[in-house]
Amino acid sequence: MRLAEIGELPLIELIRRRFGQRSKGVIAGIGDDAAVIESNDNNLLITTDMMLEGIHFDLSFTTPYHIGYKLVSINVSDIFAMGGIPKYLLLNIALNKNIDKSFVDGFFDGVHDAAKLYRVSLIGGDMSSSKKGIAVAASLIGYSKKQIMRSGAKPGDKIYVTGNLGDSACGLEILKTAVSPKPSAISKGLKAESYPLTAKYKQKGLTWNIISPLIQRHLMPVARNPKSFAGYATAMIDISDGLFIDLTRLCNESKVGAKIYAEQIPISPQMKKASSIVGMDSLKLAASGGEDYELLFTAHSYPPAGGVKITCIGEITKKDRVVIDEKGRETKLKTEGYQHFGIKR
Amino acid sequence: MRLAEIGELPLIELIRRRFGQRSKGVIAGIGDDAAVIESNDNNLLITTDMMLEGIHFDLSFTTPYHIGYKLVSINVSDIFAMGGIPKYLLLNIALNKNIDKSFVDGFFDGVHDAAKLYRVSLIGGDMSSSKKGIAVAASLIGYSKKQIMRSGAKPGDKIYVTGNLGDSACGLEILKTAVSPKPSAISKGLKAESYPLTAKYKQKGLTWNIISPLIQRHLMPVARNPKSFAGYATAMIDISDGLFIDLTRLCNESKVGAKIYAEQIPISPQMKKASSIVGMDSLKLAASGGEDYELLFTAHSYPPAGGVKITCIGEITKKDRVVIDEKGRETKLKTEGYQHFGIKR
Numbered sequence: 001m002r003l004a005e006i007g008e009l010p011l012i013e014l015i016r017r018r019f020g021q022r023s024k025g026v027i028a029g030i031g032d033d034a035a036v037i038e039s040n041d042n043n044l045l046i047t048t049d050m051m052l053e054g055i056h057f058d059l060s061f062t063t064p065y066h067i068g069y070k071l072v073s074i075n076v077s078d079i080f081a082m083g084g085i086p087k088y089l090l091l092n093i094a095l096n097k098n099i100d101k102s103f104v105d106g107f108f109d110g111v112h113d114a115a116k117l118y119r120v121s122l123i124g125g126d127m128s129s130s131k132k133g134i135a136v137a138a139s140l141i142g143y144s145k146k147q148i149m150r151s152g153a154k155p156g157d158k159i160y161v162t163g164n165l166g167d168s169a170c171g172l173e174i175l176k177t178a179v180s181p182k183p184s185a186i187s188k189g190l191k192a193e194s195y196p197l198t199a200k201y202k203q204k205g206l207t208w209n210i211i212s213p214l215i216q217r218h219l220m221p222v223a224r225n226p227k228s229f230a231g232y233a234t235a236m237i238d239i240s241d242g243l244f245i246d247l248t249r250l251c252n253e254s255k256v257g258a259k260i261y262a263e264q265i266p267i268s269p270q271m272k273k274a275s276s277i278v279g280m281d282s283l284k285l286a287a288s289g290g291e292d293y294e295l296l297f298t299a300h301s302y303p304p305a306g307g308v309k310i311t312c313i314g315e316i317t318k319k320d321r322v323v324i325d326e327k328g329r330e331t332k333l334k335t336e337g338y339q340h341f342g343i344k345r
Numbered sequence: 346m347r348l349a350e351i352g353e354l355p356l357i358e359l360i361r362r363r364f365g366q367r368s369k370g371v372i373a374g375i376g377d378d379a380a381v382i383e384s385n386d387n388n389l390l391i392t393t394d395m396m397l398e399g400i401h402f403d404l405s406f407t408t409p410y411h412i413g414y415k416l417v418s419i420n421v422s423d424i425f426a427m428g429g430i431p432k433y434l435l436l437n438i439a440l441n442k443n444i445d446k447s448f449v450d451g452f453f454d455g456v457h458d459a460a461k462l463y464r465v466s467l468i469g470g471d472m473s474s475s476k477k478g479i480a481v482a483a484s485l486i487g488y489s490k491k492q493i494m495r496s497g498a499k500p501g502d503k504i505y506v507t508g509n510l511g512d513s514a515c516g517l518e519i520l521k522t523a524v525s526p527k528p529s530a531i532s533k534g535l536k537a538e539s540y541p542l543t544a545k546y547k548q549k550g551l552t553w554n555i556i557s558p559l560i561q562r563h564l565m566p567v568a569r570n571p572k573s574f575a576g577y578a579t580a581m582i583d584i585s586d587g588l589f590i591d592l593t594r595l596c597n598e599s600k601v602g603a604k605i606y607a608e609q610i611p612i613s614p615q616m617k618k619a620s621s622i623v624g625m626d627s628l629k630l631a632a633s634g635g636e637d638y639e640l641l642f643t644a645h646s647y648p649p650a651g652g653v654k655i656t657c658i659g660e661i662t663k664k665d666r667v668v669i670d671e672k673g674r675e676t677k678l679k680t681e682g683y684q685h686f687g688i689k690r
Contacts, residue, residue: 027388027492028492028494032427032494032495032496032582032598033392033422033423033424033426033427033495033581033582033583034390034391034392034423034424034426034427034429034485034487034492035390035391035392036388036389036390036391036427036489036492037388037389037391038388038389039384039385039386039387039388039389040384041384042384043372043381043382043383043384044381044382044383044384044389044486045379045380045381046379046380046381046382046433046435046468046469046484046486047378047379047380047435047469048435048436048437048469048470048471048482048484049437049471050437050439050471050473050480050482052439052473052475052476052480053476054476055439055473055474055475055476056473077378078378078379079378079379081378081379082373082377082378082379082381084379088391090391090392090393090484091393092393092394092395092437092482094395094397094400094480123391124391124392124393125393126393126394126395126482128395128397128400128401129400130397130400131397131398131399131400131478132477132478133476133477133478135395135397135439135480137393137395137437137471137482139391139393139435139484140379141389141391142379144381147372147373147381149373149377150377150378151377236378237377237378238378253377
């Protein structure tokens, strides 16, 4: 059924019924001019992020479910990067009126599952028709007793990252070049049948076992909860545009330098394998590939991991930002990574 | 200079320099993963609204300044409609990279002037490239000690509206049919030279004095602050999609009926004149035209206006929603008005 046959009010009513259970602290949720939440003693964290068709997602290999799921994750990642607890979500959705209702259903399935995972409540938003293309945005409110800024790093602090880097960028590359996605067969659970490898890359040795964690990280990233180590972090940022560019942001805010040991940057065996098969430099993907949604933080002492993989990749210095390669050679850190408006610097 | 020649980071730095003055209560503003604001005793209000090129604005008669100004106003209107005080603004902006930097400057001029008017601080946001077209969204945080919901109206309450209705919808119609706008000449102050009347409508008696307040209300609406009467209101909503549709929303939430006296609906002399010249029904524009951004509220007793024009247009009843025309005839209230996805009901 096309949205034009349903209309805005009934659509919002459906969403309200699904997400309308009043959670603690929410005085008024969906269905008024603004949402109302109770005050408490913690500081409030607020972030917002947008995803546009053709820029942030490609419908030939991304389902509406993935879009909804990822939209929540990337906003949660920002709250986590402040050491906060995500709580309340608002959505902005612009869709063409000829889009089928199943798109909205899938999108909200993804929002629902991610919101459940992070214990976040949808409390409001805005729905609009678009002329062409899909635009979605979310704003997320969270709390923190003590927020971790980008600006707190001091010379001598060690630099840590969570997880592995470059998986998402490598997964995107594979989606674009090494598989022939079957959008109609793509469901929320990733299955080999939906992303069959092209004969060329199958022959070269790519397998579903190699590519599936990479594709998964790109389409359905899970934000890293820093709960176990937040108490140790002096500065923190989430890696959304690439390690080097986001490290540079942290260094700029802290007015410090950094020394990174290239060999220490954590790379998954699958990414190492896949990148070599598709002819990409795994270190470059890890250092400059976007959308990792891992956390980059600095600390005086080695923090407890608490189930999250944590790797020390270098240390904060007074001024220069440099990379030490495997032979001990020092080069200037180049802030490559994803930037909008086409400038990399 | 095109955005592609400037890049995202320098652009954000420019915005930060302009809006970065830390206002009271803001612990971290633009430049971190999330904004941080101090907690206080009041409840928090949160709202979000989106504006898309081709749907919400037409660049042939709208300047970037108007878009920025209106985006802030329509979000403030939602916070005012809850009886709250708007405080903190987050923006989402998606622009094509070939857009000229003057667009961004004009947009932020508008945001700046409106933010100043409402004493709102820009504390964060997200900037992205778009494939085509412009999409902007804002999220606004406000406070209230006692919020006014849509759900508080009781049978016997009188129904009030602020200002005049239909000016904005009539202004839009004039922009589309009766003037030949010169976008290059359009500045933030509205001038007759920028919107010359077509010969046909000049001959029919339309003048700049008649149309300018209508155009102004459409391009640069000022949200109504309910401060003087909020204490009297039992329920409130802002009129964004049209009086009848928004009244219906209020009645649905309050589970009540309404009786509206058509003759009481406030219509400006300019709108009355202009609509008759362009051949539109002024009452229809006032009852169903969108984007008034006036407040509709219910109260037991006549509230003090405090500089805002307030008109009683009817009363809350138990169940049916009806309109009484000038001859005393009762008809069912039709919820015409602007709805996305093309359904009017």
